Amino acid sequence: MKPVGGRVHKKMATAAPDQLTDLFGPRSSIPVNTTTPSAIRGISRLKRINIPKKKPTNTKICSSVDMMEDISSTIKDNQEDNVYECPFCFEKLKAPYPEELEKAIKEVKEKQRAYKEEQKKAYETKVAKERAEGRIYIEPLILKDAISEEDKKMVCNIHKMELEMKPLAKEKGYPEAIEFEKVEMRINTFKEDLVDIIMGRTESDWLMEAKRTVEKIGLNKSRDTTELINHFQNALPGYYGMKGADVMIKTLSQLFLDKELSKKTCWPLKPIEYIQRVLVPECGLRLIEQDMKVNKKEAKKIMKESIEYGKKYSL
Numbered sequence: 459m460k461p462v463g464g465r466v467h468k469k470m471a472t473a474a475p476d477q478l479t480d481l482f483g484p485r486s487s488i489p490v491n492t493t494t495p496s497a498i499r500g501i502s503r504l505k506r507i508n509i510p511k512k513k514p515t516n517t518k519i520c521s522s523v524d525m526m527e528d529i530s531s532t533i534k535d536n537q538e539d540n541v542y543e544c545p546f547c548f549e550k551l552k553a554p555y556p557e558e559l560e561k562a563i564k565e566v567k568e569k570q571r572a573y574k575e576e577q578k579k580a581y582e583t584k585v586a587k588e589r590a591e592g593r594i595y596i597e598p599l600i601l602k603d604a605i606s607e608e609d610k611k612m613v614c615n616i617h618k619m620e621l622e623m624k625p626l627a628k629e630k631g632y633p634e635a636i637e638f639e640k641v642e643m644r645i646n647t648f649k650e651d652l653v654d655i656i657m658g659r660t661e662s663d664w665l666m667e668a669k670r671t672v673e674k675i676g677l678n679k680s681r682d683t684t685e686l687i688n689h690f691q692n693a694l695p696g697y698y699g700m701k702g703a704d705v706m707i708k709t710l711s712q713l714f715l716d717k718e719l720s721k722k723t724c725w726p727l728k729p730i731e732y733i734q735r736v737l738v739p740e741c742g743l744r745l746i747e748q749d750m751k752v753n754k755k756e757a758k759k760i761m762k763e764s765i766e767y768g769k770k771y772s773l
């Protein structure tokens with residue numbers, strides 16, 4: 459076998475001390491004949507550049523696979539058994555977990571384990587091949603993140619739902635699960651109420667508010683970015699959140715656009731603005747009234763105070 463030549467020594471002179479293990483690979487596999495003059499030259503050169511001696515930690519030969527084990531155990535040590543760090547928002551979650559969350563964590567951990575195993579096997583094959591080819595420098599294994607973005611978000615959504623939203627819903631009496639697929643059908647049951655608002659036969663607080671804003675600041679200013687954010691915020695249908703608003707907008711557009719909602723009936727708003735700013739909150743109000751079995755005044759209060767909840771719930 460060929461002894462390690464000057465090429466390696468040159469590399470060594472520029473390498474940081476902690477890179478030396480990598481440069482040489484496992485000691486057992488280096489084909490060095492210590493009696494050759496080049497090896498002796500190498501040793502004397504090592505002394506000259508004054509590389510600190512490696513501390514004799516243990517007698518075990520440090521291989522790349524051992525390094526990999528170290529990385530794996532470090533990862534493991536960071537996850538205490540009764541605390542799980544959300545991979546998305548990094549919140550530390552303490553066990554015991556609700557059933558759904560327990561299931562999600564278990565699923566993700568299992569995927570992580572399998573993926574690590576896969577990487578480890580691929581690395582071992584690669585190392586064996588490179589050693590057989592006589593490669594001296596073998597790249598250390600860097601474990602890739604084993605959780606997909608999708609899974610990270612899934613765990614985060616579940617812990618927020620199970621540990622924050624559901625208890626809050628219970629405390630406030632909001633429905634624990636919203637049947638978004640029934641919203642369209644439910645809107646149809648009070649469609650006539652909405653027609654009365656559009657035709658001006660029933661007053662709407664949200665329409666009056668919109669008209670007041672236009673009168674006060676003018677039509678153009680009422681459409682600038684800050685105002686649009688305000689309108690959006692004020693018109694959110696409480697715990698139905700953005701997802702609920704989305705279903706409502708779709709249903710209301712199908713029901714009224716190009717029909718009852720004309721330029722004239724909507725003035726000073728545009729038909730789509732009218733849906734977003736007047737009809738969506740009117741729908742939210744009626745749905746909440748039905749869910750919570752309260753009157754309109756009470757429903758309006760609940761709708762306002764559950765906006766933040768709705769934003770998180772329906773993400």
Ligand SMILES: [Zn+2]
Pocket residue numbers: 544545546547548549613614615617
């Ligand atoms: Zn999270």
